[in-house]
Amino acid sequence: MKLHYAPGTIAAASVIALQEAGTPHTLVKVDFAQAEQTKPQYLALNPKGRVPALETECGILTETIAILEYVAPSLVPADPWQAAKMREVMTYLATTAHVNHAHKMRGHRWANDAGSHSDMTAKVPETMAASAQWLESAIAGPYTLDAGFSLADPYLFAVCKWLPGDGVDLSGFPKLSAFMAAMSARPAVQALQEKGIL
Ligand SMILES: N[C@@H](CCC(=O)N[C@@H](CS)C(=O)NCC(=O)O)C(=O)O
Structure with a gap:
């Protein structure tokens, strides 16, 4: 498998999942x-x-949720409730938190007027703080699920890394802060950070 990525983007989630699952790949x-x-x-x-x-022997796969499930099925909990809770967080990240974040730099996707872009950018600290608030309430701690490390965690990590740059102070969110510390201590994440991949 070959993953096309850029540092600092949501592709970090897929890079971490590949590494954590031990799935052979090139970047x-x-x-x-x-x-x-x-x-x-x-x-x-x-x-x-x-x-x-993601280039695979079956064809090209896009969309973070689909890629995560394909490259690291071992990180999906067997218990249906835990698996659904994992997907609840992942769906929120894809449809709400990531979209909030994109309003900072990518306003041209939704509006043509420069004034509309600056208005969207100005709103990001508020919408990302609201996203952080929901995520803080949703995760078990230190990882997303009681059941332990799952696909939701690399995804949550990639989005939480954006929070300071989006004007959200992580220290106001103790569970998310503990989550980021736990993720940053994982050898796979450390190795990727050192290589400048995340
Ligand atoms: N729904 C996609 C979103 C992917 C996405 O928006 N990626 C951003 C980086 S975070 C990107 O490639 N942006 C390039 C651009 O807008 O030119 C997913 O979840 O994988």
């Missing part, structure tokens, strides 16, 4: 500084122009 960096994700070569792979994108 291909997409250079956002050169807008590589918008160039024909990358669009031929993923017409959405986004990362992550």
Whole structure:
């Protein structure tokens, strides 16, 4: 499998899951500084122009939730309730928290007027704080589930890394702070941080 990623993006979740599950893979960096994700070569792979994108023997897979489930099925709890709680958090991250975050830099997706963009950017500390509040209430601690480490954790880690830059002080969220400390102590995460991949 070949994962196309960019540092600091939601692709970090898939990189961590591949590493944690021990799934053989190679990483291909997409250079956002050169807008590589918008160039024909990358669009031929993923017409959405986004990362992550996974090349598999079956074809191309996009969307973080789908990639996580494909590369690390061992990180899905066997218990149906725990699995549903995991997907509850992952769905919230994909549909709400990530979308809130994207309003900071990617307002052009939703509006043409520059004034609308600055208004969307200004709202991000509030909407991301609201997301952090819900996540704080939703996780068991230190990881998302009582059942232990699951696919929700790499995903939550990738989104929580954005919080300080989005104007949200993590110290106001004790469970999320403990979660970030637990994740940062994991050897797989440390190795990826040291390589500048996350
Ligand atoms: N729904 C997708 C969203 C992927 C996404 O928006 N990725 C961002 C990085 S965090 C991206 O590639 N942005 C590039 C761009 O907007 O040009 C997923 O969850 O995988």
